[in-house]
Amino acid sequence: MSSTTNNLWIRRFRPAPDAAERLVCFPHAGGSASFYLPVANALSPGVDVAAIQYPGRQDRRHEPGPASVAELADQIVVALAEWDDDRPLTFFGHSMGALVAFEVARRMERTGSGPVRLFASGRRAPSRVRAEHVHTLDDDGVIKELRALAGTDAQVLQDEELLRMVLPAIRCDYRAVETYRCEPGAAVRCPVTVLTGDADPRTSLEEARAWSEHTAAGSDLRVFSGGHFFLSERPAEVLAVLHEHFTAAVRQT
Structure with missing residues (x-):
């Protein structure tokens, strides 16, 4: 894939063909590539930001949603292999996207590539x-979960017709992440930076620290004030962490 075109899976809202680094972003359950538009706006042109578009949403709404995290990771690896340059990759995944990014990284590392860091x-x-079973709930139950986590666009939650249209994809995402089980000893070779909200009902600090068991290159933990979508509440602070990473990367080149 050329550095100026998008394929079905990859969206580049602010292409930065001269950037030395590339950030690949993986959305949360029910999320889409456009969630990372503010990141592309903030980091371009210093960093080329590519956001993954899962099937079953927006312009891919007529496709079936992901059957599993493993299947999704397999398909994304193929899409990323189409890049025709060798710029270093950094992965950033939120919620379900963190697991997808982890599995994509593991698959890429088997062929000798992979990201330089996983966020x-x-x-x-x-x-x-x-034990989570949101994907087995009725529509009202799924909607209640979306409202509780506050990660879905308020306009979507208020538009009954639109909401019913996107629920199948959201349910598929929840099924994929809630049935995910990693292999014993699964780890990546790159360092992992863990970001978490101090009031996240879905991730405790102990559960966040446990990412250290899944990397051979060390991990660090950044705790932010906020809930599950702290990155929407504290965008400047999250971007500062990314800026710190990419500034250090440029100095090392």
Whole structure:
């Protein structure tokens, strides 16, 4: 894939063909690539930001949603392999996206590539499992969960027709993440930076720290004030962490 075109899976809202670094962003359950438009606006042109568009939403709404995190990761690896340059990749995934990014990184590392760092945001470590069954609830139950986490666009939640249209994809996402189980000892070779909200009802600090068990290169934990979508509440603080990473990367080149 050329550095100026998008494929079905990858959206580049602010292409930065001269940037030395590339950030690949993975959305949360029910989320879309456009969630990361503010990140692209903030980091371009210094960083080329690519956001993954999962099937089952927006312009891909007529496609079936993901069957599993593993299947989704397999498909994204193929899409990322189409890049025709060798710029270093950094992964950023929020919630479900953190697990998808983790599995994509593991698959890429098997072929000798992979990201230089994984930012795992708003998600407990892959080995920390909770009994969650949002995907089995009726529509009203799923909507209640979306409102509780406050990560879905308020306009969507207020538009009954639009909400019913996107619920199948959201349910697929929840099924994929709630049935995910990582392999024993699964780890990436790159360092992991964990970002979490201090009031996140879905991830405790212990569960966030446990990401250290899933990397051979060390991890660090950044705690922000806020809930599950702290990154929407504290965008400047999250962007500062990314700026710190990319500034250090440029100095090392």
